Amino acid sequence: MSEKVSLTDPIAKASSGLRGPHVAIHRRPAGQPTAGPIVRHDPAGESPAATAVQLEGRNLAKAYRKGNVEIPVLRGTNICVRRGEFLAIVGQSGSGKSTLLHLLGTLDAPDRGAVIFKGQRIDNLPLRRRDAFRNQSLGMIFQFYHLLPELTTLENVLAPLMIGQSIWTYLHKRGQYKARALQLLELVGLGHRLKHKPRELSGGEMQRAAIARALVTGPELLLADEPTGNLDRDNGREILEILGSLNRREKLTIVMVTHDQAIAARADRTVRLANGQVEAA
Amino acid sequence: MYRLLLCWRYLRTRYIALASIVSVMLGVATMIVVNAVMSGFANEMQSRIHGILSDVVLESVNFDGFPDAAWHMDRIRQAAGDSIQGMTPTVVVPAMLYFRVGDNKITRQVELIGIDEKTQADVSDFARYLQHPQNRLPGGLSFELRQAGYDVIDHQPNSGAKPRKEMALAGWKHRIRMAELEEFRMKLFKPSGGLKSTLPGGAAQQAGAEAVKDPFAAVPPAAVLPQSETFDAKKQQHSGLIMGIALASFRTPDGTDNFRVLPGDDVKLTVPRAGLGAGALTGPAVIEDDFTIVDFYESKMSEYDSCFVFVPIHQLQRLRGTIDPTNGVGLVNSIQIKLKPGADGAAVRDKLRAAFQPGLYAVSTWRDKQGALLQAVNMETAILNVLLFMIIAVAGFGILAIFLMIVVEKTKDIGVLKSLGASGTGIMGIFLGYGLSLGVAGSGVGMVMGLLFVRYINQVADILSWVTGQRVFDPSIYYFYRIPTVVYPKTIAWIVLGALAIAVLASILPAIRAARLHPVEALRYE
Numbered sequence: 001m002s003e004k005v006s007l008t009d010p011i012a013k014a015s016s017g018l019r020g021p022h023v024a025i026h027r028r029p030a031g032q033p034t035a036g037p038i039v040r041h042d043p044a045g046e047s048p049a050a051t052a053v054q055l056e057g058r059n060l061a062k063a064y065r066k067g068n069v070e071i072p073v074l075r076g077t078n079i080c081v082r083r084g085e086f087l088a089i090v091g092q093s094g095s096g097k098s099t100l101l102h103l104l105g106t107l108d109a110p111d112r113g114a115v116i117f118k119g120q121r122i123d124n125l126p127l128r129r130r131d132a133f134r135n136q137s138l139g140m141i142f143q144f145y146h147l148l149p150e151l152t153t154l155e156n157v158l159a160p161l162m163i164g165q166s167i168w169t170y171l172h173k174r175g176q177y178k179a180r181a182l183q184l185l186e187l188v189g190l191g192h193r194l195k196h197k198p199r200e201l202s203g204g205e206m207q208r209a210a211i212a213r214a215l216v217t218g219p220e221l222l223l224a225d226e227p228t229g230n231l232d233r234d235n236g237r238e239i240l241e242i243l244g245s246l247n248r249r250e251k252l253t254i255v256m257v258t259h260d261q262a263i264a265a266r267a268d269r270t271v272r273l274a275n276g277q278v279e280a281a
Numbered sequence: 282m283y284r285l286l287l288c289w290r291y292l293r294t295r296y297i298a299l300a301s302i303v304s305v306m307l308g309v310a311t312m313i314v315v316n317a318v319m320s321g322f323a324n325e326m327q328s329r330i331h332g333i334l335s336d337v338v339l340e341s342v343n344f345d346g347f348p349d350a351a352w353h354m355d356r357i358r359q360a361a362g363d364s365i366q367g368m369t370p371t372v373v374v375p376a377m378l379y380f381r382v383g384d385n386k387i388t389r390q391v392e393l394i395g396i397d398e399k400t401q402a403d404v405s406d407f408a409r410y411l412q413h414p415q416n417r418l419p420g421g422l423s424f425e426l427r428q429a430g431y432d433v434i435d436h437q438p439n440s441g442a443k444p445r446k447e448m449a450l451a452g453w454k455h456r457i458r459m460a461e462l463e464e465f466r467m468k469l470f471k472p473s474g475g476l477k478s479t480l481p482g483g484a485a486q487q488a489g490a491e492a493v494k495d496p497f498a499a500v501p502p503a504a505v506l507p508q509s510e511t512f513d514a515k516k517q518q519h520s521g522l523i524m525g526i527a528l529a530s531f532r533t534p535d536g537t538d539n540f541r542v543l544p545g546d547d548v549k550l551t552v553p554r555a556g557l558g559a560g561a562l563t564g565p566a567v568i569e570d571d572f573t574i575v576d577f578y579e580s581k582m583s584e585y586d587s588c589f590v591f592v593p594i595h596q597l598q599r600l601r602g603t604i605d606p607t608n609g610v611g612l613v614n615s616i617q618i619k620l621k622p623g624a625d626g627a628a629v630r631d632k633l634r635a636a637f638q639p640g641l642y643a644v645s646t647w648r649d650k651q652g653a654l655l656q657a658v659n660m661e662t663a664i665l666n667v668l669l670f671m672i673i674a675v676a677g678f679g680i681l682a683i684f685l686m687i688v689v690e691k692t693k694d695i696g697v698l699k700s701l702g703a704s705g706t707g708i709m710g711i712f713l714g715y716g717l718s719l720g721v722a723g724s725g726v727g728m729v730m731g732l733l734f735v736r737y738i739n740q741v742a743d744i745l746s747w748v749t750g751q752r753v754f755d756p757s758i759y760y761f762y763r764i765p766t767v768v769y770p771k772t773i774a775w776i777v778l779g780a781l782a783i784a785v786l787a788s789i790l791p792a793i794r795a796a797r798l799h800p801v802e803a804l805r806y807e
Contacts, residue, residue, distance in 0.1 A: 099801075107700055108801045128704060135702025142804070146697040150290035162283035163703045213701075 038187065039250040040218040053119075054253050055081040055104060055221060060113035061276075062099055073099045075276035076113070081221075084251040086244065088264035091273035097257040098225055100273065104255065105140055105223045106130045117221075135164040139214025143226035145206040147198040147213070154194040157181040157212045164217060177216075184212040188242055204235030211242060215252075222246070224256040228263055240266050283698070284707060288714040291687070292722075298715075301683045302723030304676035305780050309727030310734060312669045312776045313768075317735040319662040320772070321765035327655065329582045332406035333589075334647040335369075335617035336626050339633060342641055344565070345555040346372060346614030348605065353616055360636035364624035367403030370613040371396055372597050377551040378528065378590060379569075382541045389528050391590045393552060395597030395613075398422045404619035407591075410437075411523065412448065412577045413544075424521025424593050426545055426575045428453050437581065447540045456545035456573070460514035519547060520596045522572035526579040527587035534752060544574045550590070555603045555612060570600055673780050676723075677787035680716060684791035688712065688798075695795050696803025705796035712795050716788025717781065724780035728773060735766050 057079040063072040073096040081087050081104075091097045102108040104115055106122055115123040122133055134140075147156045161177045162170055170177065185191050188208035198206055207227060214222055224243065228236030244266055246252040256267060264270045271278050291298070339357065341347045350370035358365060372395035379388045401422065402408045408417050412432045415421045429452035433444050450458075530540045542548065550572055553565040572592060580586055598604050598611030605611070620629060626646040633644040648655065688695070695708055734741060742753040742764060754764050 102801050105700070107804070108799075131699075131702045131704045133702075134700060140700050146693065146700075146804070148287070148694050148697060150287065150294055155286065159283055159698075160701045162286065163698065163701055163707065167285070 037218070037250070038184070038215060038246065039220060039252045052082060053080055054083040054085075054117070055255070056116040057100065057104055058114045058116065060100065060103055060110045060115070062096070062103060062108070062111050072276060074103070074110070077273070077276060077278050079104075079271065079278050081253060081255055083220075084247070084253055086247040086254045086266075086268040087256070088267035088270045089255065089257045089273055089278075090259060090261060090264045090270055091257075093259060095273045096276055097259075097273050101223050101225050101255065101257050105138055106134060132164070135160055136217055137219050137221060139211075139217075139219040139222040141207065141210045141214050141222070141224045141227050143229040145198070145203070145210045145230075147206055147209055149198055152195050152197055153185065153190060153201065153209050154178075154181055156198065156209055157185060157216050160213060160217050181212065181216055184215055185209070188212050202235075203231050204238060207231060207235070207239050208242065211239070215246075220251075220253055222252055222254045224254060226258055227256065228260075229258070236263070283703065284710045284714055287711050288718055291711075291715055292718055295687060298680075298683050298687065298719055299722070301676070301679040302719045302726075302784075304679055305673055305720060305723030305784060306727035306730065308669060308673035308676055309724045309776055309780050310731035311672065312666065313728060313731030313773060314734050314738070315665050315669060316662065316772050316776070317731075317766040317768050318738070318764060319658070319665065320767040320769060323655070323658045323662070324767045325765040326582065326658065329580050329585075330651045330654075331647055332409065333580050333582065333585055334650055335404040336620040336624075337618040337629050337633065337644065337646050338615050338650070339618065339637065340373075340615040340643045340645070341613075342643060344374075344553075344614070345603065346612040347641075348612050349610050350613045350616060351610075356636060357616065357618065357633060361629045361632040364620050364629055365618055366621045367400065367619040369397050369400035369404050369617050370594065371401075371615050371617055372594055372601070372603075372611075372613050373615055374553060374597070374601070376553075376590065378524075378548055379551065380542055380546065380548040387541065390588070391525075391528065391550075392588050393550065393597065394589060394591050395594035396591050397594050398424065404617040407578075410578050410580045412436075412526070412579065416576050424523075424575055424596075426453060426456065426518045426521065426573055431544055431576075435579075437579070443535070443537045445538050445540070447543060451544040453545060455543050456518070457515045459546060463514070514547070518573040518575075519571040520573070520592065521575040522548065522550070523576045523578050523591040524548070524574050525586040525589045526577040527583055528590070529574070529577060542574060544576055546574050547571055548574060550592075552597070552600055555601045568600060568602075670779060673783050677783040680719060680784055680787040681790060684712060684716065684788050685794070688791045688795045691795070692798060692803045695798050696800045699798075699800035700804065708798075709792040709796040712788050712792035713785060716784045716792070719788075720781040720784025723784065724777045727780070728777055732768065732773075735768060738766055739763050 057077060060074050060077045060079075061072070062074045063070045065071075077096075077100060079089075079100065089097050089100065099108070103110050103123070106115065106125075109123055113123075114121050117133070117137065122130065125133065147153075148159065151159065158177060158181050161181075165173070182191065182194070185194065188211050190205060190208050190212065193201060193205060198209070201209065211227075222243070227243070228239050231239065240263065243254055243256070247254050247268075254267075256264075258264050271280055273279075339353070347353065354368050354370070357368065374393050374395075376391050376393035377388055378391045379386065381387070396407070399420075402419065408419075408422050411417050411422070413427050413430060414432065414436070415427065415430070416423060417436075429449075431448045431451040433446060433448050435445070524542075526538075529542045530538045532538050548571070549569055551567050551569040554568050555565070578586065578589060578591065580589075594613070595604075595611065598613075601612075603612035618629070620626060626648065630644050630646050630649070633642075637644065698708060699705075739754075745753045
């Protein structure tokens with residue numbers, strides 16, 4: 001690979017060099033201007049040693065306090081996500097799947113243990129660096145989509161860029177950013193619903209918009225928390241197809257949490273979370 | 282960027298927050314109106330007071346005054362000549378004004394001011410407030426009764442007063458008519474008597490007796506009394522007198538002035554004479570004399586209009602017996618000084634205080650003279666501002682409550698933003714910006730409302746009067762016909778900034794709460 005794109009400037013390559021075969025799942029019109037690669041791989045992470053492990057949770061422990069009672073959720077969980085892998089974490093409700101995902105995504109801090117992203121510990125980084133990590137290197141999708149109701153579909157997709165970039169940079173590169181957001185929305189098949197507010201979209205459409213939002217900064221890692229949990233079977237399958245395609249063609253690393261064994265079967269590898277421990281399924 | 286966008290979207294979708302800024306708006310509007318009216322009053326008052334009083338006045342501590350005004354004026358010029366534009370000597374004494382309307386005898390306690398016709402106009406706007414156009418002209422001031430032509434319609438701008446129809450009669454025509462009427466009356470009640478008054482004789486006698494004791498009174502005051510056996514009221518006038526308009530008239534609530542006397546009528550003044558008895562334990566003797574009203578003085582400051590009476594200075598000096606028979610120089614008890622534009626009154630006052638012995642002379646600026654009044658108005662404005670600012674502060678608490686609600690409502694969105702990498706300060710920025718925009722909207726609309734209200738305040742007062750059937754602004758009390766207003770951009774800037782600060786302060790607590798929300802707690806869906 002000849003890519004020279006850094007994580008801190010995910011869109012740097014936006015206008016130069018069209019890259020490899022794009023994932024085209026839903027009516028991507030021919031000749032549509034493209035705004036760059038869907039996933040930008042860090043050239044530093046291309047060496048064989050680094051490709052092995054992209055994200056690692058070591059001996060993670062987390063407990064929730066309810067009054068005086070401490071309820072342990074994770075008790076020394078170890079998890080390892082390899083680069084380009086589609087990993088499913090299954091477990092019953094309350095088994096701590098979502099908690100584990102939050103810890104991996106630095107949304108929450110573990111009581112004990114460490115989260116390591118590409119060989120660097122990230123759970124104890126300063127707040128600002130963790131915010132930047134979530135913004136630049138991580139995409140997240142949720143069961144309830146969590147689009148911002150005041151913004152249109154397009155604005156929702158652009159939100160991570162608005163957050164990550166200063167107002168001047170954003171206004172300066174608005175054209176590029178918009179092109180990228182359009183590209184992603186086309187990719188997930190929502191090119192025709194740019195100006196709609198989330199409440200005017202169906203569940204499947206909202207989840208697709210959420211995927212486009214998660215990918216807009218070009219992360220290498222996608223964390224998905226029950227992405228199909230609230231969708232009917234057809235819509236759920238389409239979402240999974242998108243995820244699978246992104247994983248195969250763009251080498252996007254995906255960690256998906258689900259309670260449904262059938263959905264987990266779409267992943268490369270499945271682990272089970274039970275009693276606060278990870279075991280191979 | 283997302284901050285601006287979300288701010289804007291929240292503004293456009295949360296109407297409840299707009300309700301919370303109505304109170305900011307009303308507070309700002311009220312403050313602007315109150316400030317404009319208060320400074321309008323203060324301004325009007327100051328300019329009137331300043332127009333009436335000279336910039337600096339040198340007064341004698343001694344009631345009799347000091348001789349040789351020219352020598353004093355030279356000394357003033359030596360002390361502070363470069364900032365002095367004009368000076369005039371005056372004699373100010375308390376006096377009793379007495380006149381008859383039909384069978385009613387009316388007395389008024391007045392401040393009698395002897396002025397120099399030639400130089401009075403140099404030091405104050407005195408002439409501007411007179412009712413005969415010729416008296417208002419530069420150098421046109423005269424204590425001779427005019428034939429006619431007194432203002433029927435108030436010449437002062439923006440007064441909006443009702444026409445004073447009676448003034449059309451004023452002048453010699455009125456004097457002759459009144460004299461004829463008096464003649465007729467006398468004939469009716471005292472068929473055997475003439476028109477002789479018993480008063481002048483008495484006054485002359487008294488004056489004569491006084492002259493023996495009083496060295497200043499060597500010129501017998503009787504000589505200045507034109508009243509004699511041959512005085513013909515139809516052809517002659519007494520010494521001229523200019524009277525405060527409120528002494529001569531009263532105003533009915535609808536703004537009409539009703540005159541008791543007019544230029545051409547005679548009045549009597551009782552004046553204390555100069556010089557005390559040898560033992561200095563007897564008070565000043567009084568003397569009285571007839572005067573003919575030649576004009577009215579209307580400064581629109583009721584305090585002055587109802588107590589000032591002006592007569593020629595030499596007339597007053599002669600009446601009080603203060604003219605030195607050897608050289609004809611009279612005593613004056615104050616010198617009014619007009620400063621050049623831009624000169625510092627306080628500095629001149631201090632220079633003069635150094636130049637004149639403090640035990641004998643008092644020097645003060647017009648501000649010193651009216652300090653209490655101006656201070657009171659400033660104080661009132663300050664207190665009103667504090668009270669009204671409380672209204673905006675209350676509005677701030679409204680914003681606080683509504684914002685806390687919005688933060689609770691937006692908990693999930695805040696979690697989403699954090700999961701997308703938004704920092705705590707960024708989230709805080711959304712709500713602070715939201716508060717600021719509400720403040721801008723509220724104070725902006727309030728400012729426009731306030732300024733419009735000020736612009737049309739008199740129309741509003743008229744409408745309110747019409748609706749309530751009660752006069753909102755009663756010109757018989759204030760002596761202004763219209764509500765005066767002054768808008769200072771600086772005041773408005775302060776009010777608006779204050780309102781903005783309160784809106785931002787009120788949003789700080791909700792913003793901090795939003796910033797501290799734990800993303801996982803916020804995202805938890807159950």
